[in-house]
């Protein structure tokens with residue numbers, strides 16, 4: 001049986017193309033499972049997983065939890081507000097205490113970039129990064145590429161523009177790595193103030209004009225402006241941002257083709273896209289959410305099989 005080249009999922013930058021293809025083919029199988037009347041398999045009955053969320057999350061947390069339940073794993077959930085972290089405990093101590101309760105795998109979301117890598121070096125458990133600050137969000141990028149593959153049959157040769165707050169977005173970085181591994185062309189689009197200086201080193205095209213970007217692409221992945229990660233303002237006002245980078249139906253209708261619209265959620269309706277666009281037939285936002293469960297089942301299953309072997 002094929003296995004992943006890694007023992008942890010810390011970031012897409014540690015994966016190769018074969019790993020992603022294996023995750024996708026495993027997700028194809030689990031997608032069938034979750035659409036059956038009995039949506040559950042016993043595969044991980046002997047595995048215990050701790051979901052440690054040090055930052056708020058709706059979709060990602062629920063998606064991991066459902067994925068783990070569908071695989072019959074035992075799970076424990078922890079969020080920072082209810083923990084001893086605010087009594088001064090370190091991350092390593094918190095996690096080592098949890099692992100002493102015979103936990104096999106940790107899913108970590110943390111506001112600080114590099115926290116998943118850091119944890120891997122200090123604790124004896126399989127780690128899945130569920131988003132570390134502005135660094136990586138590997139399962140989001142996997143489900144995004146998987147959704148593009150589902151729509152077009154392949155990611156190879158497709159033109160994807162990622163629009164918005166590239167500077168603060170872990171979704172952007174992980175998407176760039178995943179899409180390039182799978183042979184897509186990647187453009188990023190946003191105001192210069194939200195584009196990191198090093199970005200061209202990653203081999204992406206940079207465009208500041210939304211209409212030009214949309215004319216070029218097959219898919220537009222519209223990101224949220226990450227207000228919680230900004231300590232000062234990166235554009236004059238939200239209205240200015242929306243006027244230049246907000247996606248509306250009239251803009252989509254100006255294009256002489258039907259592009260696919262994606263968004264990782266949570267959407268700020270009326271800012272990065274209008275409700276009309278979010279709810280239109282060109283948007284695959286809810287397909288992304290559905291695919292997220294199958295992708296997280298695949299990743300969890302493949303990493304757990306490495307613990308067992």
Ligand code: NCD
Pocket residue numbers: 059060131137140170171223224264265266
């Ligand atoms: C993203 C995140 O948390 O990085 N959301 C998600 O995981 N579904 C994107 C965002 O917060 O804008």
